[in-house]
Amino acid sequence: MIPYLLIIVPLAGAALAVAWPSNRTRPLLLPAVGLGHVGMTFWLFLNPPAVSPASWLAFDPLARAVLPAVSLLFFVCAVYGVTYLRIRQERPNRVFVALLLATLGLLSAGHQARHLGLLWIATEAVTLAAVPLLHFNGTPRAFEATWKYLLVGGTGIALSLLGSFCLGYASLHGGGDGNLTFVSLMAQGVDLSRPWVLIAWVLLLVGYGTKMGLAPMHTWKPDAYGEASGIVGALLAGGVTTVAFTAILRVRAVVGAAGEGAMADRTLLAIGLFSMVVSALFLLGTRDFKRMLAYSSVEHMGILGIGAAFGKAGVWTALFHVWANSLTKGSLFLSAGNIRRAAGSASMDDVRGMATITPRSVALFITGMFAVTACPPFGPFFSELRLIRVGFTAGHGVATFAFLGCLLFAFFGITRVVFGVADGRPRPATRRVGSSFVESAGVILPPVALLALSLWLGLHTPAVLQDAWSAAVTQLFPTP
Amino acid sequence: MNNYLNLLIGLAMGLNLIALGSSRLPSLIRAVSAQGIVLGLMPLLLEHHPDWRVLVVVVATVAGKGFVIPWLLRRAMRAATIERELNPLVGFVPSLLLGAGGTIAAVAFARLLPLLPEHAGSLLVPGALASVLTGFILLIGRVKAISQVCGYLILENGIYLFGLLLIRSTPLLVEAGVLLDLTVGVFVIGIIVDRIQRAFDSLDTRKLTVLRE
Numbered sequence: 040m041i042p043y044l045l046i047i048v049p050l051a052g053a054a055l056a057v058a059w060p061s062n063r064t065r066p067l068l069l070p071a072v073g074l075g076h077v078g079m080t081f082w083l084f085l086n087p088p089a090v091s092p093a094s095w096l097a098f099d100p101l102a103r104a105v106l107p108a109v110s111l112l113f114f115v116c117a118v119y120g121v122t123y124l125r126i127r128q129e130r131p132n133r134v135f136v137a138l139l140l141a142t143l144g145l146l147s148a149g150h151q152a153r154h155l156g157l158l159w160i161a162t163e164a165v166t167l168a169a170v171p172l173l174h175f176n177g178t179p180r181a182f183e184a185t186w187k188y189l190l191v192g193g194t195g196i197a198l199s200l201l202g203s204f205c206l207g208y209a210s211l212h213g214g215g216d217g218n219l220t221f222v223s224l225m226a227q228g229v230d231l232s233r234p235w236v237l238i239a240w241v242l243l244l245v246g247y248g249t250k251m252g253l254a255p256m257h258t259w260k261p262d263a264y265g266e267a268s269g270i271v272g273a274l275l276a277g278g279v280t281t282v283a284f285t286a287i288l289r290v291r292a293v294v295g296a297a298g299e300g301a302m303a304d305r306t307l308l309a310i311g312l313f314s315m316v317v318s319a320l321f322l323l324g325t326r327d328f329k330r331m332l333a334y335s336s337v338e339h340m341g342i343l344g345i346g347a348a349f350g351k352a353g354v355w356t357a358l359f360h361v362w363a364n365s366l367t368k369g370s371l372f373l374s375a376g377n378i379r380r381a382a383g384s385a386s387m388d389d390v391r392g393m394a395t396i397t398p399r400s401v402a403l404f405i406t407g408m409f410a411v412t413a414c415p416p417f418g419p420f421f422s423e424l425r426l427i428r429v430g431f432t433a434g435h436g437v438a439t440f441a442f443l444g445c446l447l448f449a450f451f452g453i454t455r456v457v458f459g460v461a462d463g464r465p466r467p468a469t470r471r472v473g474s475s476f477v478e479s480a481g482v483i484l485p486p487v488a489l490l491a492l493s494l495w496l497g498l499h500t501p502a503v504l505q506d507a508w509s510a511a512v513t514q515l516f517p518t519p
Numbered sequence: 520m521n522n523y524l525n526l527l528i529g530l531a532m533g534l535n536l537i538a539l540g541s542s543r544l545p546s547l548i549r550a551v552s553a554q555g556i557v558l559g560l561m562p563l564l565l566e567h568h569p570d571w572r573v574l575v576v577v578v579a580t581v582a583g584k585g586f587v588i589p590w591l592l593r594r595a596m597r598a599a600t601i602e603r604e605l606n607p608l609v610g611f612v613p614s615l616l617l618g619a620g621g622t623i624a625a626v627a628f629a630r631l632l633p634l635l636p637e638h639a640g641s642l643l644v645p646g647a648l649a650s651v652l653t654g655f656i657l658l659i660g661r662v663k664a665i666s667q668v669c670g671y672l673i674l675e676n677g678i679y680l681f682g683l684l685l686i687r688s689t690p691l692l693v694e695a696g697v698l699l700d701l702t703v704g705v706f707v708i709g710i711i712v713d714r715i716q717r718a719f720d721s722l723d724t725r726k727l728t729v730l731r732e
Contacts, residue, residue, distance in 0.1 A: 156689070186664070193671060194658065201651065201678045207685050212635055217688030232633055 041079050042088070042098040042151055045106075048075055049144030056137040065136050066124040069117035072140055073110075076147070080110040084507065092222045095154040101288065104511035105281055106150045108362045111492065112277045112369045113143050115485045116270045119373050122481025123270060126380070134171050142168045142274065149282035155203045155219040158286055162199070162250060165279055166192050172271045173263055184259075184266035191249060191259040199246025199286075202239045206293065209235035221289050225296040225517070236297045243290045244306060250283035253310050253344060254317035257337045261321075264333035265385065269376020272329070276336045276372065277365035284343050284361065288354065291347060292515040304348040308438055311344025315445035322452025326387040329375055331456045332368070335411060338449050339364045342423065345430075345442060351512050352429045356422055358508040363418030363496055367410045370489035373482070374403040378460065381476035382469050387456060392465030396473035401461045403486045408457045410493055412450045418496035521640055524564045528646040528680070531557050532622055535653040538673060539618040540611055543603045544665055548592050551669045551676075554650075555584025558676055561683055573686075580679075588672065596665055609660030621652040643684055650677025 052072035059065045083098045084107050090097040098106070120139065124132050142165060149161035173188055174181040207219055212232035215223070224231070249256035264272045287307075294303045318338035325331050339360070346357030375385075377400035382390040394401045410417035413424075423446070430439035465473070531554050538550040559581035566573050596602075609617070625648035632644060650673055657670025 190658070190667065190671075194674070197671070197674055197678055201681060204678065204681050204685060207689055208681075211685065211688050212633060215688075217685070219689060234631075234633055238632075 041083055042096060045076060045079055045083075045098075045147040045151070046096075046144045048072060048079070049140045049147065053137040053140040053144065056140055057133060059133075059136075062132060063125075063128070065132060066121045068136060069120045069139060070114065072143070073114035073117035076143060077107075077110050077114045080107045085503070087510075093220065095157050095220060096148065096151050097153055098151055099153060100507070100510035100514040101285055102150045104358050104507045105285055105361050106147065108365045109146055109150065109278045109281055110143075112365050112489070113146075113274065115488050116273050116369065116373070119482060119485035120270050122479060123268065123376070125481075130175070130177070135175050138168050138172050139270075139274070142172070142278070146278050146282055150285055153220050153222065153289075155206060155221070155224070158289070159196075159200055159203050162247070162282060162286065163196050165282065166196055166250065169271070169275060169279065173267050175268060175271070176266065178266070181266045184262035188259045188263045191256070195246050195249025195256060197246070198242050198249070202242030202244075202246055202290075205235050205239035205242060206231075206290070208232070209239060209297075221293060224293045228296040229298050231293075231297040233297065233299070236294055236299055237302070240290065240294045240299070240303055240306070244287065244310065247283040247286045247290075248310065251280045251287070251340045251343075252333075252337050253340050254314040254337055257314065257317070257340075260337060261325075261330040261333040264336065264372075265327055265330040269372045269374075269379070272332065272376070273369040273372035276332070276368045280336070280340060281361055281365060284340070284347075284357075288347060288357075288515055295516070304350070307344050308348035308435070311341045311346075311348060312438060312441055312445075314338065314341030314344060315442065315449075319445040319448035319452065322449050323455075325452070325456065327385045328387065328390075328456050328460050329379060329385040331453060332371055332375060335371075335449065335453060336368060338445070339368070339411075339419075341445075342426065342442075345438070346426055349426070349429050349433050349435065351516050353426070353433070354515060355508050355512050356426045356429055358511055359425065359500070360419070360422035362504070363422045363493060364411075366489050366496065367407060367417060367419055367493045370403065370486040370493065371407040371411055373486040373489070374400045374407060377476070377478065377482050377486075378404060381473040382460075383472040387459045389466070390460050390469060391463035392461075392469070393473075394461045396465055396470065397476065397478055399478045399483050400486075403483070403490065405457060405461060406490060407486070408453055410490060412453055413446060416494065416497045417490075418493040421497045421500070524561060525640075525642045527557050527561055527564070528642040531676070531680070532642075532646055532649050535622070535650055535673060536615060536618055538669065539614045539653060539656060542605075542611055544596055544601065544663070545593070547604075547666060547669050548589050548596070551592075551672050552585050552589035554673065554676055555588070556581050558679055559584055561680075562686060565683060565686060576686075584672070584676070592665060592668065601663065601665070604661055604663050604666050607661050607666075609656065614656050614660050617656055618649075618653050621656075622649040625649040625652065638684060643680055647677045647681035650674070650680060653677070 049072055052068055056065055056068050059068065084103055087103055088098055090099045145161050145165045145168060149158060149165060152158035152161050170185060170189060174185045206224065209231045210219065210224055210227055211217060212235060213227055213230035215227055245256060252260040264276065267275065291303050294300060314337050318334045318341065321334045322331060325334060342360055343357045346353045346360060378393050378397055379385045381397045381400070382393060384390050411419055413420045427439055427443065430442065534550045534554040534557070538547055541547045541550060559577055562573050562577050563569055626645040629644040629648060634644065654670045654674025654677060657673060658667055661667055661670060
């Protein structure tokens with residue numbers, strides 16, 4: 040029952056938000072529902088339910104391995120959202136609050152979907168729900184970003200549907216009875232029609248890769264993240280991408296069962312490395328600190344792709360990195376949102392010397408930057424270090440060196456932007472805008488909490504979490 | 520049975536080419552709408568004894584693809600007061616040639632794919648591939664938002680054609696999802712087109728260049 044409640048409760052919260060009369064008190068629904076969701080998720084996490092193989096929707100080991108991270112991220116963002124929407128009192132927030140809650144419900148459905156069609160519907164619904172969230176600010180630039188998001192994201196989602204049909208046909212051609220749960224597809228294994236599986240894999244990788252933001256399908260990401268508010272950016276980068284990644288992992292397991300695992304791993308490795316190279320190059324050039332976060336997200340999606348290509352140990356590390364990246368990136372988006380609000384712009388050309396105007400947010404932003412560029416002792420350092428070890432052990436020496444090189448260039452690019460924004464003397468105009476921004480506890484504590492979680496994840500990865508990742512790997516690679 | 524079906528698919532492939540060749544938006548929308556109706560009727564030919572689920576799909580598809588969405592598109596077109604696509608990125612003749620070449624390639628490529636015996640003689644797979652390709656040409660080669668939406672619709676139509684291969688084996692869920700999302704998607708796109716128009720006084724997506732690296 041609780042797996043369904045994870046979806047129903049946020050959707051009911053969304054309906055309540057639509058009906059709620061007061062613009063001032065409506066945002067309080069966000070942390071209320073978020074807290075309930077975290078409670079239920081962690082209860083399920085600690086007491087994993089038995090999963091019936093035929094079920095279309097269940098809190099299975101893979102959902103258990105990643106959904107708690109998304110739930111935590113949402114809750115912290117929701118707390119931040121209360122203060123954020125109080126600052127933005129002038130804009131009606133009915134649609135915004137309702138769709139944020141709906142997004143949480145749909146993300147829960149996407150993570151728990153064990154059926155090809157259901158997974159697609161959840162992903163498509165998340166895509167559409169995010170559209171109004173992106174143009175909450177109502178500026179022409181936000182419209183432009185939304186249009187690109189919809190066009191690129193819509194095409195990606197269309198291709199993933201075509202890929203799902205191809206996989207369905209592969210099953211039908213191999214004598215399947217039209218049961219498209221991942222369990223039954225994997226059980227069919229080598230009976231699946233090989234050419235159709237290959238076509239399906241390419242289409243699904245491109246389709247869900249677009250949602251993840253893997254290069255070269257990442258073009259919507261800088262615009263969307265650059266224009267979205269920090270809370271939406273954090274959820275897109277930490278939640279929606281995670282759904283797409285688990286989708287790719289589930290499909291990869293089917294392709295592996297069909298005997299084409301090596302081919303799938305090669306494509307994942309290539310697209311992952313390409314994403315890292317592209318993002319490293321753009322990170323060296325960008326002058327906008329919110330777009331910088333988008334390219335950093337592309338980079339980390341590349342890391343996930345590479346991890347998924349390195350077999351069992353690699354997938355385990357990728358799941359670790361999902362947690363590390365979601366929490367750290369969330370903190371960066373929220374502190375960047377503060378700085379953006381205080382500075383009135385996100386470009387290095389207009390913004391400098393923020394350390395004197397918003398000292399706390401800048402301190403958080405810099406700490407977050409070190410965390411996300413894999414400096415010890417934060418979570419990303421340990422996940423990436425483990426990935427390097429796995430890469431060398433698995434005999435992917437060249438790829439691992441390329442991975443290290445990209446990390447180095449990304450570090451140069453990110454530090455360049457972050458210190459450019461933090462150091463120097465602020466412009467008089469920035470001082471005037473910035474003086475009206477108060478660094479209250481409501482906008483500082485949430486990013487602190489996320490950074491603390493990232494630190495805790497790095498210093499002391501709980502055994503129960505490691506077991507959850509191992510169980511997910513066992514689910515994805517059933518044969519020894 | 521298969522002959523009638525192939526006739527309809529051939530018609531849909533011809534409409535692809537008409538869509539590629541039209542410079543006036545009303546005729547583009549008309550081609551898309553006609554294609555939607557043609558596709559919507561296909562399940563009736565595929566199913567020998569159509570039950571109520573198939574009928575629901577048929578009615579919903581014909582209404583959605585054939586009438587509601589074209590109506591929305593015409594409304595958006597009137598709101599934006601634009602009638603034709605000027606200066607596309609890929610010209611009309613080159614895109615027609617690309618589309619025709621793509622259709623031939625789709626037929627050739629589909630022969631290489633393993634098909635079940637009952638699908639072997641049908642044009643479903645080449646038709647689907649050709650429509651997906653046409654959709655991409657329109658999406659990439661046109662600059663007006665409405666033409667791009669039409670391209671997206673043709674892309675979706677191609678996917679729907681492919682889905683017909685599975686209509687007997689998969690539950691209604693997949694099809695219902697397609698219809699719902701298609702309608703909602705275009706609806707949302709329509710709203711945005713409206714907004715873009717107000718914000719930019721133009722439906723030219725080439726002017727969406729503030730956000731560029």
